[in-house]
Amino acid sequence: MPEPATPVTFPPAFLWGAATSAYQIEGAVREDGRTPSIWDTFSHTPGKTAGGENGDIANDHYHLYRDDVALMAELGLTAYRFSVSWSRVQPTGRGPAVQRGLDFYRRLVDELLSHNIKPALTLYHWDLPQELEDAGGWPERDTALRFAEYAQIVGAALGDRVEQWITLNEPWCSAFLGYGSGVHAPGRTDPEASLRAAHHLNLAHGLGTSALRTAMPARNSIAVSLNSSVVRPRSQDPADLVAVRRIDDLANGIFHGPMLHGAYPETLLAATSSVTDWSYVLDGDLSLINQPLDALGLNYYTPTLVGAAETATDGPRADGHGASDHSPWPGVDDVMFHQTPGERTEMGWTIDPTGLHELIMRYTTEAPGLPLYITENGAAYDDKPDPDGRVHDPERIAYLHGHLSAVRRAITDGADVRGYYLWSLMDNFEWAYGYDKRFGAVYVDYATQARTPKSSALWYGEAARTGALPSVNTTE
Secondary structure (H helix, E strand, C coil): CCCCCCCCECCCCCEEEEECCHHHHCCCCCCCCCCCEHHHHHHCCCCCCHHHCCCCCCCCHHHHHHHHHHHHHHHCCCEEEEECCHHHHCHHHCCCCCHHHHHHHHHHHHHHHHCCCEEEEEEECCCCEHHHHHCCCCCCHHHHHHHHHHHHHHHHHHCCCCCEEEEEECHHHHHHHHHCCCCCCCCCCCHHHHHHHHHHHHHHHHHHHHHHHHHCCCCCEEEEEECCCCEEECCCCHHHHHHHHHHHHHHHHHHHHHHHHCCCCHHHHHHCCCCCCCCCCCCCHHHHHCCCCCCEEEECCCCEEEEECCCCCCCCCCCCCCCCCCCCCCCCCCEEEECCCCCECCCCCECCHHHHHHHHHHHHHHCCCCCEEEEEECCCECCCCCCCCCCCCHHHHHHHHHHHHHHHHHHHCCCCEEEEEEECCECCCCHHHCCCCECCCEEEECCCCEEEECHHHHHHHHHHHHCECCCCCCCC
């Protein structure tokens, strides 16, 4: 899209952040009492990740965090979203905290605050302690109860210094990629278990929110980060519109329904009745889930295009969520996914900033009065250093300019968006894709752990310092 004639500027208090997650960057998987998570097990299982790669070392952030925080400050970031490793803080997911694990996060938070960077803490970014999975994992109700205990531990330890809290990151991925299609840990392929997992993740969010309220100062903000899909129809044919409803219920309504409104969509319950009877939703659960929130996090990468399946069609599922013989969409085998037109990232995801604007405006209506944060947005490209060691990524600069412009347009249209967290601060372990997909604004040489800010990091840093988007043609 053409650049505006006048600079795109943001409100003075707007947060300019970057995001990471524990298993993707920390490494040190066997240090200071940490026990295995489902991602340790999954990534060490032959054939589950690209090249058999794992997060044993990752970016060695556990040891290099001071350098990483100094780099954030040098770039001009005002906020940093990170996640806590459950099995580092509460090994096996039960019992008392290990103070050595909590001490790492205390040191990290203190380092951030000393550089005037606002910490935003995510309690769960997909790394369930393996012993809880061995006991049944998210399909079991007890896991939600264990999560509430964990939330209370972390809230009591860090609530005096961390004001922004996020219970879960992308529970859709945890439930449906972990227990439905099996492309994420723990790698199970059981449609009914994926729906049970979704409910117990919802319950964990509600119970965790209540636990945080009792453990922390009232001033603190509690949110959840949803990867809500922008689902669009292939055509205006009634059958295609029904397909949109089916996928929207499973991608969005299954989480924001109970979290924001205290109910699952009736259309979701009907569409999945052949898979589950939902008997695990007990009396009082929906009230427990429907806790008042202080903000809502939205993660966005690309829109979804669907239509009614044609009887003669037997092609691959092009939903952008990895290759599997098992679908992450229980009960909707009659829906066909289509590639949206346009330029794509290395993930094969179409670049479409209008989807981010659409998502923001939807939740401005869905949750009136609730402040919004873009807690993830970014792109993977095949970044490589030039002969001088610099990493130029003009495609990512254009991506960021387009999506941040969409955020500013939504603010102009009345949305209360208070911050943006770029995914990701630096290249890292990209789950089943291993180290092949680079989302970072900072290039990481995994052999040496050297960090090199890419052109996009410098561009984004200028935006953070000035509150205005630089030209996409900015060069160092």
